[in-house]
Amino acid sequence: MKRPELAFVWGGILLFLGVFLASQFLNRYLIHILVLIGIYSIATVSLNLTNGYAGLFSLGHAAFMAIGAYASTLLTFPLPLREAYELPKLPWFLGGPDFVWPFFPALCMGGALASFAALLIGAPVLRLRGHYLSVASLGFVVIVTTLAKTMKGITRGPMGISAIPLYTNIYWTYLWLFITVYVIWRIVHSRFGRAIMALREDETAAQVLGVYPMKYKLFSFVVGAFFAGVAGGLYAHFTKAIRPLEFSFFLTFQIVVMLILGGMGTTAGPIVGVVSLLTLRYALKPLEEHLKIYGMIELIYAVLLIVVMLWKPEGIVGRSPGKKKRPTRVLEGGGSHG
Amino acid sequence: MLKVEGLTVKYGVIPAVVNVSLEVREGQIVTLLGANGAGKTTTLKAVMGVLRPAVGKIFYRGQDITSLSPSLRVRLGIALVPEGRGIFNRLTVEENLLLGAYSRSSREEIVKDLEEIYLLFPRLAERRKQIAGTLSGGEQQMLALGRGLMARPQLMLLDEPSLGLAPLVVRELYTLIEKIRDQGVTILLVEQSALVALGIADYAYVLESGNVKLFGESEVLKSLDEVKRVYLGG
Amino acid sequence: MFSWGYFLQQSMNGIILGCIYALLALGMTVVYGILRLINFAHGSLITVGAFFVYFIFFRAGLSLPASVFLVLGFGGLMGLVLDTIAYRKLRGGPEVALLITSLGFYTFVENFMKMVVSPQPYAFKTPPYLSIMYKTQFLTFRSIDVFIIVSSIIIMLIFHLFVKKSKMGIAMRAVAENLEIARLMGIEVNRVISLTFVLGSAIAAFTGFLWGAKYGQISYDMGFLTGVKAFVAVVVGGVGSIPGAMLGGFVLGLAEILSIAFLPTRFAEYRDGIVFAILIVVLLLRPAGIMGVKEEVRV
Numbered sequence: 095m096k097r098p099e100l101a102f103v104w105g106g107i108l109l110f111l112g113v114f115l116a117s118q119f120l121n122r123y124l125i126h127i128l129v130l131i132g133i134y135s136i137a138t139v140s141l142n143l144t145n146g147y148a149g150l151f152s153l154g155h156a157a158f159m160a161i162g163a164y165a166s167t168l169l170t171f172p173l174p175l176r177e178a179y180e181l182p183k184l185p186w187f188l189g190g191p192d193f194v195w196p197f198f199p200a201l202c203m204g205g206a207l208a209s210f211a212a213l214l215i216g217a218p219v220l221r222l223r224g225h226y227l228s229v230a231s232l233g234f235v236v237i238v239t240t241l242a243k244t245m246k247g248i249t250r251g252p253m254g255i256s257a258i259p260l261y262t263n264i265y266w267t268y269l270w271l272f273i274t275v276y277v278i279w280r281i282v283h284s285r286f287g288r289a290i291m292a293l294r295e296d297e298t299a300a301q302v303l304g305v306y307p308m309k310y311k312l313f314s315f316v317v318g319a320f321f322a323g324v325a326g327g328l329y330a331h332f333t334k335a336i337r338p339l340e341f342s343f344f345l346t347f348q349i350v351v352m353l354i355l356g357g358m359g360t361t362a363g364p365i366v367g368v369v370s371l372l373t374l375r376y377a378l379k380p381l382e383e384h385l386k387i388y389g390m391i392e393l394i395y396a397v398l399l400i401v402v403m404l405w406k407p408e409g410i411v412g413r414s415p416g417k418k419k420r421p422t423r424v425l426e427g428g429g430s431h432g
Numbered sequence: 433m434l435k436v437e438g439l440t441v442k443y444g445v446i447p448a449v450v451n452v453s454l455e456v457r458e459g460q461i462v463t464l465l466g467a468n469g470a471g472k473t474t475t476l477k478a479v480m481g482v483l484r485p486a487v488g489k490i491f492y493r494g495q496d497i498t499s500l501s502p503s504l505r506v507r508l509g510i511a512l513v514p515e516g517r518g519i520f521n522r523l524t525v526e527e528n529l530l531l532g533a534y535s536r537s538s539r540e541e542i543v544k545d546l547e548e549i550y551l552l553f554p555r556l557a558e559r560r561k562q563i564a565g566t567l568s569g570g571e572q573q574m575l576a577l578g579r580g581l582m583a584r585p586q587l588m589l590l591d592e593p594s595l596g597l598a599p600l601v602v603r604e605l606y607t608l609i610e611k612i613r614d615q616g617v618t619i620l621l622v623e624q625s626a627l628v629a630l631g632i633a634d635y636a637y638v639l640e641s642g643n644v645k646l647f648g649e650s651e652v653l654k655s656l657d658e659v660k661r662v663y664l665g666g
Numbered sequence: 667m668f669s670w671g672y673f674l675q676q677s678m679n680g681i682i683l684g685c686i687y688a689l690l691a692l693g694m695t696v697v698y699g700i701l702r703l704i705n706f707a708h709g710s711l712i713t714v715g716a717f718f719v720y721f722i723f724f725r726a727g728l729s730l731p732a733s734v735f736l737v738l739g740f741g742g743l744m745g746l747v748l749d750t751i752a753y754r755k756l757r758g759g760p761e762v763a764l765l766i767t768s769l770g771f772y773t774f775v776e777n778f779m780k781m782v783v784s785p786q787p788y789a790f791k792t793p794p795y796l797s798i799m800y801k802t803q804f805l806t807f808r809s810i811d812v813f814i815i816v817s818s819i820i821i822m823l824i825f826h827l828f829v830k831k832s833k834m835g836i837a838m839r840a841v842a843e844n845l846e847i848a849r850l851m852g853i854e855v856n857r858v859i860s861l862t863f864v865l866g867s868a869i870a871a872f873t874g875f876l877w878g879a880k881y882g883q884i885s886y887d888m889g890f891l892t893g894v895k896a897f898v899a900v901v902v903g904g905v906g907s908i909p910g911a912m913l914g915g916f917v918l919g920l921a922e923i924l925s926i927a928f929l930p931t932r933f934a935e936y937r938d939g940i941v942f943a944i945l946i947v948v949l950l951l952r953p954a955g956i957m958g959v960k961e962e963v964r965v
């Protein structure tokens with residue numbers, strides 16, 4: 095086995111030990127926070143593939159999480175409650191009306207559906223240059239939340255679904271986080287990964303070398319969506335209730351801030367970002383509630399984002415790109431003119 | 433008129449021009465020769481202020497202009513006609529010319545100069561409302577020159593004006609350049625093909641991978657074996 | 667069920683919404699043309715402008731013309747501040763840095779407003795002389811509708827003339843086409859870019875006032891979707907084209923209003939979804955938009 099793989103084996107064992115100790119010795123509140131950190135980490139690590147390594151600036155993660163959350167919930171929802179909640183029976187190709195999916199395959203299915211949606215939305219949009227993807231994927235978030243609000247027969251509309259079985263625990267969460275990190279690490283350190291990074295740096299040059307942008311971009315987008323869907327499923331089975339509003343643009347925004355603060359395009363960056371921001375959030379929460387100034391935490395997130403972009407755009411973990419290609423030009427920013 | 437002293441310009445960490453010194457006397461045509469990638473364009477951009485030198489100083493009429501912005505340099509009377517002409521393809525011919533006069537304020541003078549340019553380049557006059565992107569290569573070069581002149585420069589930097597033009601058009605262009613010189617504009621002319629450039633220049637510098645390799649009176653350079661062999665195909 | 671009277675009435679509503687989108691799209695398209703930036707912060711100016719007018723016009727009791735001038739000035743100032751403290755520093759870096767910063771700025775303003783004015787929507791009472799009803803054979807409308815249409819036409823006309831004829835306008839187009847060469851001409855690129863932000867932001871703040879006066883309600887988050895839809899209008903009309911932006915605004919406004927007017931009522935909730943569905947269809951069929959030219963790859 096090669097060294098990095100070995101590191102993953104050891105890392106996995108250590109992670110498992112850590113999780114075991116945490117589950118034995120920490121109180122419920124702390125475990126609750128740890129699980130949320132795990133779920134957000136899955137979302138952020140997967141966003142890193144699309145936005146960090148492939149350089150596509152997607153804002154659609156909340157939509158993929160919504161798809162994963164709703165789909166997995168519908169699959170695992172207990173039979174007796176289905177009727178009471180007026181939730182649809184499963185069609186024959188999903189196992190029929192009397193079938194209830196186990197947790198793991200249901201999560202995978204949620205991820206797969208999110209991937210499929212990414213394929214549909216990515217195929218037209220990724221052909222275009224620039225940041226159309228940002229707007230189109232944001233539009234996709236609006237479409238998905240609109241559908242979640244309006245397709246009452248499936249989603250119960252704005253009030254959402256509650257009484258979802260509590261399946262997510264710290265073990266499941268960190269198992270999935272481990273899988274996510276490993277899979278994305280493998281992708282990035284393969285020929286494929288080098289190709290997407292070449293594309294990010296210089297699309298024209300990469301094309302000359304025979305890299306076909308469309309295929310690579312779409313693949314990164316679809317894989318990113320899969321894990322976002324899984325994170326959504328874990329989230330639903332952790333909070334036990336989901337509503338369309340939770341999957342709005344601000345969910346995406348939080349994940350984007352976590353990614354950028356930690357460092358886009360690095361392995362550890364996304365997790366560092368999640369840990370710092372969620373810690374900050376839970377540290378400030380009592381203060382926000384005490385002072386009753388709601389929106390303060392989002393405000394702080396926004397300020398942090400701007401500050402990072404202006405003074406340390408590579409994030410906490412990222413290495414400064416150094417003075418690459420760019421000539422020392424008399425930039426618009428500096429100097430005597432203007 | 434223009435004095436460059438010990439100029440070094442880097443792209444990131446890679447130097448494109450190293451310790452270049454040159455001087456352009458008032459009223460002269462000075463040519464800067466060199467193969468592709470020698471650092472000619474980089475030198476001109478540094479003179480214009482679009483690139484900031486890592487080391488070195490630039491003097492214009494005795495004044496140190498090294499830290500001035502491009503727009504201030506234009507105001508002082510320096511104009512660059514860029515490599516590949518740099519026409520605004522989506523703007524009309526006349527809008528391009530007016531942009532040349534951007535740093536000037538007297539409306540009447542600008543209108544007067546516009547008419548003069550049209551006299552000098554009758555073909556531009558016919559096409560004044562046409563979108564510049566639809567002009568032929570020769571016409572675009574005329575437009576680029578005309579636009580440069582609209583700034584009423586005292587020092588004009590021309591970056592490979594003959595590039596991609598048919599020999600007949602090149603001759604026409606060079607006649608024009610001499611005419612501009614005769615009107616009192618000093619010219620720093622960058623070319624790859626030494627043959628024509630040495631024909632009209634008073635003085636010449638030869639750049640090779642970012643360094644000044646040779647310099648001297650054009651007449652002298654022309655007769656050097658090395659120049660003949662490498663640049664004049666002799 | 668189809669009646670021409672109803673169609674006409676709804677078309678007018680669509681055109682009015684289209685005016686609002688078109689005004690916003692103007693500012694977004696010039697900024698995109700120069701910086702390749704989808705300026706999410708543009709939407710925050712709508713909110714800020716609406717509340718600004720609410721406080722100086724309704725609370726402080728300034729006259730309408732004075733309020734209009736002040737809101738234009740205030741919006742312009744915000745644009746200038748945003749450009750100076752944030753965007754200017756990022757120019758020349760990766761385009762995505764600008765995009766992220768504009769998102770951050772939008773979120774900042776939205777949450778700031780939420781804290782300051784409360785999460786509850788405010789009723790924006792139209793003054794009496796703006797709510798006079800007119801009834802004709804086919805159409806019923808209020809004076810605010812006329813005000814919106816007339817002021818939009820005036821702004822668009824001025825903007826068009828400015829960009830086409832004025833020295834600054836020509837410089838603006840030059841910067842959009844080739845920033846490096848524009849600098850060689852002695853154009854202070856920074857000043858031109860700041861000006862585009864000032865103009866666009868001033869118009870956006872004014873639009874916030876129009877929105878409030880027309881729809882009667884303003885809230886801390888009103889700018890988000892409206893702003894994003896304005897960019898959809900830019901894309902639909904053709905990126906980088908000013909007539910395209912206006913056309914896109916009207917197309918979007920009409921499509922949004924007419925689709926909910928003629929679809930069964932239960933589809934009314936799909937309103938926002940429809941706009942983005944249009945975007946995706948346009949991107950599929952005509953990526954350059956209705957009036958756009960294929961975007962050049964910048965190297």
Ligand SMILES: Nc1ncnc2c1ncn2[C@@H]1O[C@H](COP(=O)(O)OP(=O)(O)O)[C@@H](O)[C@H]1O
Binds near residue numbers: 443466
């Ligand atoms: N924007 C740039 N980034 C990095 N290197 C550059 C850039 N422009 C030019 N160079 C390099 O600098 C050197 C000089 O280029 P240039 O001044 O354009 O030469 P010339 O005009 O004589 O052909 C070349 O090696 C070229 O590859």
Ligand SMILES: [Mg+2]
Binds near residue numbers: 473
């Ligand atoms: Mg050159």
